[in-house]
Amino acid sequence: MDREVIARIKEKVNIADVISERVEGVKRTGRGFSALCPFHQEKTPSFTFSPEKGYFKCFGCGESGDAITFLQKIDGLTFPEALKQLGQVAGIEVSLKRETPQETAERVKAVDERTRLIYCLDSAIDLFMQKLPGSLAEKYIKSRNFTQETLESFCIGYAPENNALLKAAGRPIFLIGMLKYEGGILNPLIAFARDFAEERAIMQYAFAEIASSKRVFTWNGTSFDLNRMKRRSVSIPIPWSEPSEHIDLLHQYRRSEEFPNCRLSALEKVIFGHHRISDIPGEEVPMVYKRFVLNGNAERIAGVVNHNLQDLFTLAALSAYAELNREKTF
Numbered sequence: 001m002d003r004e005v006i007a008r009i010k011e012k013v014n015i016a017d018v019i020s021e022r023v024e025g026v027k028r029t030g031r032g033f034s035a036l037c038p039f040h041q042e043k044t045p046s047f048t049f050s051p052e053k054g055y056f057k058c059f060g061c062g063e064s065g066d067a068i069t070f071l072q073k074i075d076g077l078t079f080p081e082a083l084k085q086l087g088q089v090a091g092i093e094v095s096l097k098r099e100t101p102q103e104t105a106e107r108v109k110a111v112d113e114r115t116r117l118i119y120c121l122d123s124a125i126d127l128f129m130q131k132l133p134g135s136l137a138e139k140y141i142k143s144r145n146f147t148q149e150t151l152e153s154f155c156i157g158y159a160p161e162n163n164a165l166l167k168a169a170g171r172p173i174f175l176i177g178m179l180k181y182e183g184g185i186l187n188p189l190i191a192f193a194r195d196f197a198e199e200r201a202i203m204q205y206a207f208a209e210i211a212s213s214k215r216v217f218t219w220n221g222t223s224f225d226l227n228r229m230k231r232r233s234v235s236i237p238i239p240w241s242e243p244s245e246h247i248d249l250l251h252q253y254r255r256s257e258e259f260p261n262c263r264l265s266a267l268e269k270v271i272f273g274h275h276r277i278s279d280i281p282g283e284e285v286p287m288v289y290k291r292f293v294l295n296g297n298a299e300r301i302a303g304v305v306n307h308n309l310q311d312l313f314t315l316a317a318l319s320a321y322a323e324l325n326r327e328k329t330f
Contacts, residue, residue: 005094006068009083012090015067016051022074023047031155038074039063044242059230062239128157135160172199173232174289176206177308179316180213186316188309195293200236203229207241216243219264219315220250249318264314271321274314280307 016033020026026035029048037047040061049056057064063073071082080094087094132138132151137158141151150156174193179186189209191202206229210216218225226246233240253262259270268274280288280303288304291297 005087005092006083009086009090009092009094010054010066010068012092013067013086014051015049015054015056015070018067018086018089019049019056019070031152037061037063042242043244044246046240046242059233059240060242062233062237125155125157128159129155130157131160132156132158172196173203173229174199175285175304175308176202177312178206178209179312180209186313188312190305190308192305199232200238203232203236203238207233207238210243211241213243215245215247217247217249217315217319219248219311219318221246221248247319249315249322252322253318264311264318267318268314272314272317276310278303279310280304282307 016026019033019035023035023038025045026033027045031052032048032050034045034048036042036045037058037060039047039058040063042060046060047056047058055064055066056070065073067086068079068082071077071085072079075082077085084094129151132141135158141156146156172193174196176191178189178191180189181187191205193199193202226243230240250262253259253267259267261267261270265276265279268276280300285304285307288300292301
C-alpha cells in the first residue's frame with residue numbers, strides 16, 4: 001500500500017467526524033473529545049480522541065489507533081477496505097492490494113508505536129501548560145500581551161529546569177496500598193515491587209481490585225495518583241478501567257475553611273490528636289526505594305510500608321469523619 005496515499009488520507013480525514021458518526025454521547029474535553037468506549041462496556045467515559053493528533057485511545061480496554069484502525073475495529077473491515085472507505089470521504093482514489101502477513105505486522109506495529117509516542121508527547125504538553133501559571137515564563141508572556149486564547153491555541157507552556165517531566169510520567173510505581181472493605185472489616189492490601197520489572201504485576205493487581213470495587217476513595221487521586229497510574233498504563237502498557245464511583249476526599253477537605261493545611265499528617269493531629277512517631281517523610285520514599293533496588297539496602301523499606309499503611313487508615317478515618325460531619329463542616 002502506497003504510504004504517501006495513506007498519509008494524504010489521514011491528513012484530510014478528521015478522526016472526530018469518523019468517530020462521532022458511530023459513537024453516541026461524544027463530549028469535548030479540552031483539546032480533544034471523550035465518550036463511552038464502543039469496544040467494551042463501561043459507566044464512566046474512558047475513550048478519548050484528538051483531531052489534532054489524529055488518534056484515539058481507551059484507558060479502559062487499551063484499544064488505540066488512528067481513523068483507519070478505528071474503522072477496522074468498529075466495522076470489521078480489513079485495512080485496505082477501511083482505507084478505501086476513508087479515501088472516498090477524502091476524495092482520494094485507493095487501489096486495493098492484498099498485504100502480505102509481514103506487511104500487516106509491520107504496519108500494525110508502526111501504528112501502535114506512533115499512538116504511544118503521540119500520547120506521551122500530549123502528556124508532556126499538558127504538564128508544561130500546567131507549569132506555566134506563576135512562573136517567570138508567564139511574566140514574560142504577559143509582558144508580550146499574549147492572550148489566553150493564543151496560549152491554548154499554540155499549547156504554550158513552561159518546561160522547568162528540573163526533572164518534572166520524568167517525575168510526572170517516567171518514575172516507576174513500586175508501592176500501591178489499598179484498604180478493602182468486606183464483611184464489615186477493613187483489609188489492607190499492599191502491592192510492593194521488589195524491582196522495577198515487577199511494576200507491571202503490581203499495577204495489574206491494583207487495576208483488578210479497582211475494577212471490582214463499587215466505590216473508590218482516594219486522597220489526591222483525581223489530580224495525581226489515578227492520573228499517574230493512567231500515564232504509566234500507557235507506557236507499560238496495561239488496559240486501564242475507570243472506577244465505577246470515585247470520591248476524592250482531598251477536594252472535600254480543601255473546600256472546608258476549618259482545615260487550612262490538608263496534609264494527611266496535619267489532619268491527623270487536628271482532628272484525631274494523632275502524632276506519627278519515627279515516620280519517613282513522603283518526599284524521601286522514592287530515594288529509599290532506589291537504594292533498595294540498586295544495592296539491596298532494605299533498612300528503611302519497612303518504614304516506607306508503614307508510612308503507606310498509616311496513610312491508608314487515616315484516609316478511612318477521614319472518610320468516616322466527613323460523612324458524620326457533612327452538614328456542619330462540609
